[in-house]
Amino acid sequence: MKIRGALVWIILGTGLACCTSPAMAQTYDPNYPICIEKYSIGGGYIDCSFTSMPQCKATASGRGGQCFDNPYFAPRVQPARR
Helix, strand or coil, X not given: CHHHHHXXXXXXXXXXXXXXXXXXXXXXXXXXXXXXXXXXXXXXXXXXXXXXXXXXXXXXXXXXEEEEECCCCCCCCCCCCC
């Protein structure tokens, strides 16, 4: 009976060790419609915290960056009143 219990724990432990992976942060914030991709020597990153294209372009002006529409933007829709 002890061997059976040990075998179950070994299988569970191996399964957990094999199936876990580090969590990844979400790149695109779905709350904002505009993103900027900034380029630099050490690597670039994406920042989705802009409410309009002119706001993003003003931030990107003079820097290595490009503005684009957020592909994961999910506008909040107010429910219709009856």
